[in-house]
Amino acid sequence: MAFISSGYNPDKPMENRITDIGPQKYDKFYPPVIAKNKGKWLYHEIIKPGVLVHVAESGDECYTVRVGGARLMTVTHIREICEIADKHCDGHLRFTTRNNIEFMVDSKDKVEPLIQDLESRKFEGGSYKFPVGGTGAGVTNIIHTQGWIHCHTPATDASGPVKATMDVLFDDFKDHRLPAQLRVSLACCLNMCGAVHCSDIAILGYHRKPPLLDHEYLDKMCEIPLAIAACPTAAIKPAKVKFGEAELKSVAVNNDRCMFCGNCYTMCPSMPLADQEGDGIVIMVGGKVSNRISTPKFSKVVVAFIPNEPPRWESTTACIKKIVEAYSAGANKYERVGDWAERIGWERFFDKTELEFTHHLIDDFRDPAYYTWRQSTQFKF
Amino acid sequence: MAFISSGYNPDKPMENRITDIGPQKYDKFYPPVIAKNKGKWLYHEIIKPGVLVHVAESGDECYTVRVGGARLMTVTHIREICEIADKHCDGHLRFTTRNNIEFMVDSKDKVEPLIQDLESRKFEGGSYKFPVGGTGAGVTNIIHTQGWIHCHTPATDASGPVKATMDVLFDDFKDHRLPAQLRVSLACCLNMCGAVHCSDIAILGYHRKPPLLDHEYLDKMCEIPLAIAACPTAAIKPAKVKFGEAELKSVAVNNDRCMFCGNCYTMCPSMPLADQEGDGIVIMVGGKVSNRISTPKFSKVVVAFIPNEPPRWESTTACIKKIVEAYSAGANKYERVGDWAERIGWERFFDKTELEFTHHLIDDFRDPAYYTWRQSTQFKF
Amino acid sequence: MAKHATPLLDQLESGPWPSFVSDLKQEAASRAKNEKNVEFQVPQDCVEDLLGVLELSYKHGVTHWKHGGIVGVFGYGGGVIGRYCDQPETFPGVAHFHTMRINQPGAKYYTTEFLKKLCDLWEFRGSGVTNMHGSTGDIIFIGTSTPQLEEIFYELTHNFNQDLGGSGSNLRTPSDCIGSSRCEYSCYDTQAICYALTQEYQDELHRPAFPYKFKFKFDGCPNCCVASIARADISFVGTWKDDIKIDQEAVAGYVGGEFAPNGGAHSGRDWGKFDIDKEVCDLCPTKCMKYEGGKLLINNKECTRCMHCINVMPRALHIGDDRGCSMLVGAKAPILDGAQMGSLLVPFIKVEEPYDEIKEVIEAIWDWWMEEGKNRERLGELIKRQGFQKLLEMTNIKPVPQHVQEPRHNPYIFWKEDEVGGWDRDINEFREKHQR
Amino acid sequence: MAKHATPLLDQLESGPWPSFVSDLKQEAASRAKNEKNVEFQVPQDCVEDLLGVLELSYKHGVTHWKHGGIVGVFGYGGGVIGRYCDQPETFPGVAHFHTMRINQPGAKYYTTEFLKKLCDLWEFRGSGVTNMHGSTGDIIFIGTSTPQLEEIFYELTHNFNQDLGGSGSNLRTPSDCIGSSRCEYSCYDTQAICYALTQEYQDELHRPAFPYKFKFKFDGCPNCCVASIARADISFVGTWKDDIKIDQEAVAGYVGGEFAPNGGAHSGRDWGKFDIDKEVCDLCPTKCMKYEGGKLLINNKECTRCMHCINVMPRALHIGDDRGCSMLVGAKAPILDGAQMGSLLVPFIKVEEPYDEIKEVIEAIWDWWMEEGKNRERLGELIKRQGFQKLLEMTNIKPVPQHVQEPRHNPYIFWKEDEVGGWDRDINEFREKHQR
Numbered sequence A, B: 001m002a003f004i005s006s007g008y009n010p011d012k013p014m015e016n017r018i019t020d021i022g023p024q025k026y027d028k029f030y031p032p033v034i035a036k037n038k039g040k041w042l043y044h045e046i047i048k049p050g051v052l053v054h055v056a057e058s059g060d061e062c063y064t065v066r067v068g069g070a071r072l073m074t075v076t077h078i079r080e081i082c083e084i085a086d087k088h089c090d091g092h093l094r095f096t097t098r099n100n101i102e103f104m105v106d107s108k109d110k111v112e113p114l115i116q117d118l119e120s121r122k123f124e125g126g127s128y129k130f131p132v133g134g135t136g137a138g139v140t141n142i143i144h145t146q147g148w149i150h151c152h153t154p155a156t157d158a159s160g161p162v163k164a165t166m167d168v169l170f171d172d173f174k175d176h177r178l179p180a181q182l183r184v185s186l187a188c189c190l191n192m193c194g195a196v197h198c199s200d201i202a203i204l205g206y207h208r209k210p211p212l213l214d215h216e217y218l219d220k221m222c223e224i225p226l227a228i229a230a231c232p233t234a235a236i237k238p239a240k241v242k243f244g245e246a247e248l249k250s251v252a253v254n255n256d257r258c259m260f261c262g263n264c265y266t267m268c269p270s271m272p273l274a275d276q277e278g279d280g281i282v283i284m285v286g287g288k289v290s291n292r293i294s295t296p297k298f299s300k301v302v303v304a305f306i307p308n309e310p311p312r313w314e315s316t317t318a319c320i321k322k323i324v325e326a327y328s329a330g331a332n333k334y335e336r337v338g339d340w341a342e343r344i345g346w347e348r349f350f351d352k353t354e355l356e357f358t359h360h361l362i363d364d365f366r367d368p369a370y371y372t373w374r375q376s377t378q379f380k381f
Numbered sequence C, D: 001m002a003k004h005a006t007p008l009l010d011q012l013e014s015g016p017w018p019s020f021v022s023d024l025k026q027e028a029a030s031r032a033k034n035e036k037n038v039e040f041q042v043p044q045d046c047v048e049d050l051l052g053v054l055e056l057s058y059k060h061g062v063t064h065w066k067h068g069g070i071v072g073v074f075g076y077g078g079g080v081i082g083r084y085c086d087q088p089e090t091f092p093g094v095a096h097f098h099t100m101r102i103n104q105p106g107a108k109y110y111t112t113e114f115l116k117k118l119c120d121l122w123e124f125r126g127s128g129v130t131n132m133h134g135s136t137g138d139i140i141f142i143g144t145s146t147p148q149l150e151e152i153f154y155e156l157t158h159n160f161n162q163d164l165g166g167s168g169s170n171l172r173t174p175s176d177c178i179g180s181s182r183c184e185y186s187c188y189d190t191q192a193i194c195y196a197l198t199q200e201y202q203d204e205l206h207r208p209a210f211p212y213k214f215k216f217k218f219d220g221c222p223n224c225c226v227a228s229i230a231r232a233d234i235s236f237v238g239t240w241k242d243d244i245k246i247d248q249e250a251v252a253g254y255v256g257g258e259f260a261p262n263g264g265a266h267s268g269r270d271w272g273k274f275d276i277d278k279e280v281c282d283l284c285p286t287k288c289m290k291y292e293g294g295k296l297l298i299n300n301k302e303c304t305r306c307m308h309c310i311n312v313m314p315r316a317l318h319i320g321d322d323r324g325c326s327m328l329v330g331a332k333a334p335i336l337d338g339a340q341m342g343s344l345l346v347p348f349i350k351v352e353e354p355y356d357e358i359k360e361v362i363e364a365i366w367d368w369w370m371e372e373g374k375n376r377e378r379l380g381e382l383i384k385r386q387g388f389q390k391l392l393e394m395t396n397i398k399p400v401p402q403h404v405q406e407p408r409h410n411p412y413i414f415w416k417e418d419e420v421g422g423w424d425r426d427i428n429e430f431r432e433k434h435q436r
């Protein structure tokens, strides 16, 4: 593996250096029908799950076929996407904000061949490469994060639970039977890289054991004051620790104050939290982002803990399926999960979903907790 | 003025001492119709403002005539009340939870003579002694506190502003024209002796200057650590102060952190807050206590400050009148002030009432403040 | 002739609403005349001086009362609020002017006999000025001197069979709405339990053993006429578990216009013909009602017993028969940490003598609060500080979704060690699998 | 033959949803084969090792990645996330496995030409594994070694006319919804402003001068398809000031069943005949609509532009013509102080080149945050700590009721000295009127 230079000269890093040029300009990539009709679209229609048409003032039409997929994708896969776009779409495509791929064509007759091509492609293992769907009152792709594939702080994997969940929800990716759109998101730790805190269903990786302390290295590898300052509950204090003969500067953690957020570990690698038994998944429900009808909402914790069950996270997916079915059966048309739960009352939500209510679900984080308790005699038995 | 003993012997305080006997037993005071039909009432009706009838399973009826008044009342006045009750009600009466007086009779023909008697009585100054009203969708008596008549911490008077306000709202005390009941309350300081924080309209006395420090006496009269601990914003610190030659133990107040709550003064008389220019009234709106339709609500600050204007507090009463009229004009039947404001949006509330929105009305007290800002694009221009 | 000119206060004599100034003046005049030859035990002109000092406050825009200091009756920690004037030379009649709190009778029913006796006592040994009633519920006697306190207490206990109310860091005088004595909505006998608990907890009422004040209030139904939910450390609010009783004929009476909606509470304006859909079904917060084919249907399982429909049609709808109350905890005024309304702790409990189940909850709460509460920390603040979970744990109440309006939206769950199979782990074991 | 057995991961190859395991395996195989004879600059078997280390995590239930340390390209404070494996002996191919963030094009439109070129570069100098796209919006190249960082950067800037995205304590890669390029709801050109501000603030993007990260997101309308309101320090959400445009004929088309409601989004179930009252007017949050006499009426003054009616009848209703955006500030994930959604700061602002008015707001916010923000304090947390008032003051924006959902319910107003005529008072003067 011989090193091949790009032209960059490490001895003169500033030579020919180009910086601050930003991204490519968006309009270089517009398909012609988009470039022509931008700002002049009249209306759209979802012809069937995964297939949209947008109609412009000019009468032009843009047909979009949306396909799902793992956003963790290799260049081999991207090249296949390009091959399809070259074949059907004059070399244009886009990705959505939820990691779906959109193939656009400018006339109706190009739609079916495109779909057939897409649906015909499968991985060797048997899964679809390009399932069409993800529109309207259904389930779309799961926004997610890195998990065990790349990050150092996760309490669960990302790609695995996502694959397992989408397998279970696959029919709803390809259907419009739900009362409204249902967005599932996953974040593998509390940092919540994504809008997981405002999702109809959020899958959240959570630690449950306080950090281990690698005293021997703590002072060497970490800035102790930063680790101390990072803790939102002030659970960390400086401490001197006997280590063999030596007395080391280190920290002590008041475990009872720890809420397992991992902030200390972000600042200090000598305070790892991860633990097979401690780590797992929290299920949150009823968040939303859009301002439609009701204002945006945070998701609420409805299951405090499900253990990690690689590779298929059966308890997690079963729980999600139960929630989706209860929602589907109970909600009104146009009603998002959170609006449904609020209309029937959260006590009914737990009845309908058959989830157990435990003390963990009662807020005890700082002053605002009070506002989530029930200051009323209005409740259902 | 010769001292007359009751029989109590200060040298032997325990002699014949009776303690822990509690109040009189309630049923000793029930009028016969109440005693007989207790627990068996079928329904009620408000025949006209101030006059109720309750009908029992037995067919018995209890007619109640409610009259308003200053709850600050003298024995001369109480004797007059008794005289009326003796004349019309066989020596029975009660007070309501909002300091109105209720005269009960057991047949319809006793009602009109009673009312006539009540309405005919006036004080020399010209005001009614026993105005009939305070029921239904109108204004009832103002719950209030001590003010300048007896308390040491008030930022406004109580009886005066109440009299002035009730004069202005008098017609609504005697009418049922409002969309729902409208409860006005007054508390003369932040201690809020009453349910002022959950009133349709709350009149609240508020200081706006940090405590004066009577260094010379502070250490002598107060326990400095208690004063320091009392401050919710940690604005008070111990301090040494030069006083003439001597150096005294005292405190220093970080004025910028002070929110004028008066807690320090409660603990320490050497830290008075009261000030003619600083003190005045805050108007809060839209609270409620009942669980009817909507759950109970806190009142919201809509006017940050009105100066004290004894004896008639014209700006305060004008402001309240404006709110009542806007509410009366705008709300739906059965809609409380707070429900109305929420339905039309608080931005419209300020339009309709022509009150000015100032930065003081934006919450900045601790974490929950955030939840009162607008996390949505839903608003009205 | 008045002792002090009161030009500002005089302006409060006009206007229709009963004038407290006129009343004070009549009292001052009555004391000056003293037709009954009362041997006043506090200055005869104290009401004059009260008017005088109040007038001065109207001029200065600030109070002229000082801190109370500790006065009271022997062996009691409450019932008296000490008060001194900061201008004693000018207003000697009110130089010492303490208030006494007298525990009011249930629902504030009185006989004139009792009231008149009280008046005599208070005219004789105090200023003759009262509050009927204080915000907590007591009869307030405003203005007497320290030596009179024991005298009044002696007379009350010996001749009136009547005790003082609460103040200080103890149980405050419990109070109640009129309840079943005259209200068809009442789900339990508010007077009975209010009285029973007041008697049961006399020690807590009179002898401070608490970190701060503690209040009980008893509302017969969710209309909350004694505002318990806003201002009681424990609010008892009546409710029921079974179905609202419907008299369809009476419903028809309302629909037909025979009966005025809401018992005539809206008679002052023409709101148009009664519209049961718009005025009842659509306003039901749970939308569990339907008016169909001339019949009103309620899906009681979904009803949250808000009282609206019953309030609108009191002849047609009646509360259910399986009655009890909800207990909410922690309501308080804004000082220190912000106001609280009561938070639901016991969704439903029977209210039956001897109230043992209820007392168990109360006492478990007190045990916790007395153990953990800081000086001047209300129950609500302790719950906030240690968490609602802790409250449930200490009262041995199972968490149910009814406890929350919504589940937490932050996932910051404080797991306990025994819930997660222990926290002890060995860094060296960890490092075997995870290099630095 | 795979380098590492992956029995657990293999189970993720079945099921209908595209399998990332299958994809990684095909990449591993492709690299092993190397049909195009690429001179891989990172280990040829790195994807094998990636599968291996992931399998190990599946077995151990924990991650095997370590902290990143500071790696990057010269002069840039962001764009690269360092990453090392904690089992480098077993998985040497991923011992160093940094990610690079490449600033995606607006609305993520691509030509295959560009994409294919990127693939070639990344196959050659990296693992060939990507995320399309990261949560912030970037193209994520997962897995390369430190020496390759400058090489890739050089190639990107010289041959692709393409820069890195953000990471670290700086402006993060802004992103946008598809907007007016293909959406009839868009109230402004999201791509244009997203691009313009990205270019304008290159320095802020690449050179950390901030206390912490800072994000912009651009949504063309209140449907919020890029979720700006949940995850951008400044969310730009399109809106309009004038009236919703109504095509009554098209309304009739919906009512008559000619057009599917909501563009066919509910086609998977039989919801019955379209009912404009129930489905539109009754669900309007402000109840400002009426369908009367075959006409739809909107009281636009009361409309809060929630989009519902327009979403249901896209052929009949169209956004107004006086367009711009609302700016909301402070959204962030839960760490440290709890999650925030954006709070409305600028109710309405025009979105017009050169965006000067908007830049003024942005820069005023930054000035304040850079001055006052603590290390790792997001804007939202600063606003919480110093108060929304302070934000208004620093941005010179007049407080309006639109800023709040409701006014404060605590009366704890921090008055300033100059608002109350000064705080200096003399205790001796006070004592002249008020004795101790």
Ligand code: SRM
Pocket (backbone or CB within 6 Å): A044, A046, A052, A095, A096, A097, A098, A099, A100, A134, A135, A136, A137, A140, A141, A143, A180, A181, A183, A195, A198, A199, A200, A287, A288, A289, A290, A291, A292, A334, A336, D107, D176, D177, D178, D179, D182, D183, D184, D185, D223, D224, D225, D226, D227, D262, D263, D265, D311, D312
């Ligand atoms: C393509 C995409 C924008 C992009 O720039 O990539 C997009 C496109 C459209 N959105 Fe969206 N939305 C897209 C992400 C979102 C998101 C963001 C997210 O989920 O992370 C939201 C906010 C979700 C939330 O509230 O939690 C979003 C909330 C909406 C809504 C509001 C729905 C609601 O009931 O609250 C509408 C209105 C509607 O569906 O009628 C909408 C409507 C639309 C329309 C109909 C707009 C139009 O006229 O073209 C587009 C097709 C909708 C469909 O797929 O059914 N879009 N849309 C995104 C597709 C994501 C995907 O691959 O599935």
Ligand code: SRM
Pocket (backbone or CB within 6 Å): B044, B046, B052, B095, B096, B097, B098, B099, B100, B134, B135, B136, B137, B140, B141, B143, B180, B181, B183, B195, B198, B199, B200, B287, B288, B289, B290, B291, B292, B334, B336, C107, C176, C177, C178, C179, C182, C183, C184, C185, C223, C224, C225, C226, C227, C262, C263, C265, C311, C312
């Ligand atoms: C007499 C009194 C109880 C007592 O023990 O003294 C009482 C008596 C009744 N209340 Fe009340 N309420 C009384 C204070 C209250 C309070 C407490 C307060 O204001 O401090 C409330 C809570 C107020 C709040 O929510 O802020 C209260 C909220 C209600 C409601 C709920 C109204 C609503 O729209 O929210 C009803 C139902 C109704 O009016 O139909 C109600 C209904 C009633 C009924 C109709 C009950 C009955 O069947 O007898 C009584 C006559 C109502 C009337 O006056 O129009 N009562 N009522 C109190 C009279 C106070 C006064 O002198 O004006």
Ligand code: SRM
Pocket (backbone or CB within 6 Å): B144, B145, B146, B150, B151, B152, B153, B191, B192, B193, B194, B195, B266, C081, C083, C099, C101, C131, C133, C134, C135, C136, C137, C138, C139, C140, C165, C166, C173, C213, C215, C231, C232, C331, C332, C333, C334, C335, C336, C378
């Ligand atoms: C007399 C009364 C007001 C009235 O005019 O009716 C009253 C008067 C005082 N209250 Fe109160 N409170 C009175 C009912 C209340 C209520 C209402 C209630 O009980 O329903 C509240 C709100 C509910 C609550 O308890 O939170 C109330 C909340 C306070 C507070 C704030 C307590 C808190 O935790 O937030 C204080 C401050 C303190 O305790 O230091 C306070 C303190 C005081 C003091 C003792 C002033 C002090 O700091 O020493 C006042 C003596 C005034 C005087 O000179 O007579 N008073 N106080 C009420 C008692 C009469 C009675 O016994 O019937």
Ligand code: SRM
Pocket (backbone or CB within 6 Å): A144, A145, A146, A150, A151, A152, A153, A191, A192, A193, A194, A195, A266, D081, D083, D099, D101, D131, D133, D134, D135, D136, D137, D138, D139, D140, D165, D166, D173, D213, D215, D231, D232, D331, D332, D333, D334, D335, D336, D378
């Ligand atoms: C790659 C990405 C997740 C993904 O799989 O897509 C990501 C990955 C990381 N994020 Fe993130 N964040 C990513 C988008 C987000 C988002 C979503 C967004 O930007 O819309 C959020 C929530 C929104 C927000 O900013 O609040 C987010 C909130 C965080 C936080 C919490 C920040 C906070 O203020 O609450 C951290 C913790 C930190 O900064 O120390 C964090 C930290 C991290 C770090 C750097 C871990 C760390 O502590 O050092 C992760 C590196 C993972 C890795 O090994 O590759 N990441 N992070 C996303 C960036 C890709 C891109 O550039 O497109």
Ligand code: SF4
Pocket (backbone or CB within 6 Å): A145, A146, A147, A151, A152, A153, A154, A155, A187, A188, A189, A190, A191, A192, A193
């Ligand atoms: S959510 Fe946590 S674990 Fe997952 S990618 Fe973000 S920082 Fe890493």
Ligand code: SF4
Pocket (backbone or CB within 6 Å): A210, A211, A230, A231, A232, A233, A234, A235, A236, A253, A257, A258, A259, A260, A261, A262, A263, A264, A265, A273
């Ligand atoms: S995990 Fe979070 S709460 Fe626990 S010690 Fe670390 S920083 Fe503090």
Ligand code: SF4
Pocket (backbone or CB within 6 Å): B145, B146, B147, B151, B152, B153, B154, B155, B187, B188, B189, B190, B191, B192, B193
């Ligand atoms: S509200 Fe304040 S000033 Fe008024 S009586 Fe209560 S403690 Fe005194």
Ligand code: SF4
Pocket (backbone or CB within 6 Å): B210, B211, B230, B231, B232, B233, B234, B235, B236, B253, B257, B258, B259, B260, B261, B262, B263, B264, B265, B273
């Ligand atoms: S008035 Fe309140 S905030 Fe100000 S110093 Fe005193 S206790 Fe502190």
Ligand code: SF4
Pocket (backbone or CB within 6 Å): C177, C178, C179, C180, C183, C184, C185, C186, C187, C219, C220, C221, C222, C223, C224, C225, C226
């Ligand atoms: S609270 Fe209920 S029971 Fe008590 S008086 Fe009011 S309406 Fe009647």
Ligand code: SF4
Pocket (backbone or CB within 6 Å): B293, C283, C284, C285, C286, C287, C288, C289, C298, C302, C303, C304, C305, C306, C307, C308, C309, C310
């Ligand atoms: S009591 Fe309230 S919730 Fe129950 S049916 Fe009547 S209106 Fe509906």
Ligand code: SF4
Pocket (backbone or CB within 6 Å): D177, D178, D179, D180, D183, D184, D185, D186, D187, D219, D220, D221, D222, D223, D224, D225, D226
């Ligand atoms: S946010 Fe609005 S403008 Fe942007 S894509 Fe979504 S619907 Fe269209």
Ligand code: SF4
Pocket (backbone or CB within 6 Å): A293, D283, D284, D285, D286, D287, D288, D289, D298, D302, D303, D304, D305, D306, D307, D308, D309, D310
């Ligand atoms: S946009 Fe929303 S608020 Fe406005 S009219 Fe339509 S549904 Fe009503």
